[in-house]
Amino acid sequence: xxxxxxxxxxxxxxxxxxxxxxxxxxxxxxxxxxxxxxxxxxxxxxxxxxxxxxxxxxxxxxxxxxxxxxxxxxxxxxxxxxxxxxxxxxxxxxxxxxxxxxxxxxxxxxxxxxxxxx
Amino acid sequence: xxxxxxxxxxxxxxxxxxxxxxxxxxxxxxxxxxxxxxxxxxxxxxxxxxxxxxxxxxxxxxxxxxxxxxxxxxxxxxxxxxxxxxx
Numbered sequence: 001x002x003x004x005x006x007x008x009x010x011x012x013x014x015x016x017x018x019x020x021x022x023x024x025x026x027x028x029x030x031x032x033x034x035x036x037x038x039x040x041x042x043x044x045x046x047x048x049x050x051x052x053x054x055x056x057x058x059x060x061x062x063x064x065x066x067x068x069x070x071x072x073x074x075x076x077x078x079x080x081x082x083x084x085x086x087x088x089x090x091x092x093x094x095x096x097x098x099x100x101x102x103x104x105x106x107x108x109x110x111x112x113x114x115x116x117x118x
Numbered sequence: 119x120x121x122x123x124x125x126x127x128x129x130x131x132x133x134x135x136x137x138x139x140x141x142x143x144x145x146x147x148x149x150x151x152x153x154x155x156x157x158x159x160x161x162x163x164x165x166x167x168x169x170x171x172x173x174x175x176x177x178x179x180x181x182x183x184x185x186x187x188x189x190x191x192x193x194x195x196x197x198x199x200x201x202x203x204x205x
Contacts, residue, residue: 003120010123014130021164025137028144028160034152037144041156049167052130056174059123065173068182072170072189076163079193083159086197090204091152 006058013055020048033099034091042084049076124175131171138164151203155196162192 024044031037050073057069138161145157166188173181 075189083196086200090200093204
């Protein structure tokens with residue numbers, strides 16, 4: 001692969017990753033409650049970091065470092081989604097209320113006295 | 119690696135570090151414990167990506183191993199804390 005093609009692909013993947021990371025930061029700072037904050041957070045965990053890692057792998061070429069970077073990509077794919085699920089589950093079990101309008105109960109539950117909204 | 123790609127990747131690393139400092143706000147001021155965990159999780163991921171970029175930029179292969187350990191530690195910490203505070 002020629003150098004120009006490699007550099008162009010690196011810029012494309014790197015800019016995609018930066019875009020997703022900035023989106024994740026904005027979502028983390030601006031979303032109203034935990035459950036909606038988890039969504040941009042996991043997105044920037046997987047897509048952003050994996051595309052930046054792919055850009056790095058293009059630059060490295062065939063090497064021992066390439067194998068380690070592939071291991072990192074596999075690890076990110078395996079671990080990011082379960083950690084997001086665990087955080088959401090712990091919030092649900094602790095009774096964190098989702099964002100909703102005043103006087104509207106987001107979901108009906110048996111014995112839902114512990115759901116104290118506004 | 120070409121000169122242009124080197125500088126581009128360094129600029130990406132700088133943007134990521136600025137983003138990580140912005141994410142620390144959520145970790146400091148989150149209303150619930152889970153918000154803090156999400157903030158710390160994202161800061162850890164960004165640190166790992168910056169380590170990967172630094173390893174390519176400086177040509178140090180040791181940083182790749184550190185990033186690998188960082189990713190595993192991030193996963194273990196998140197799962198452990200969220201299962202621990204789950205009643």
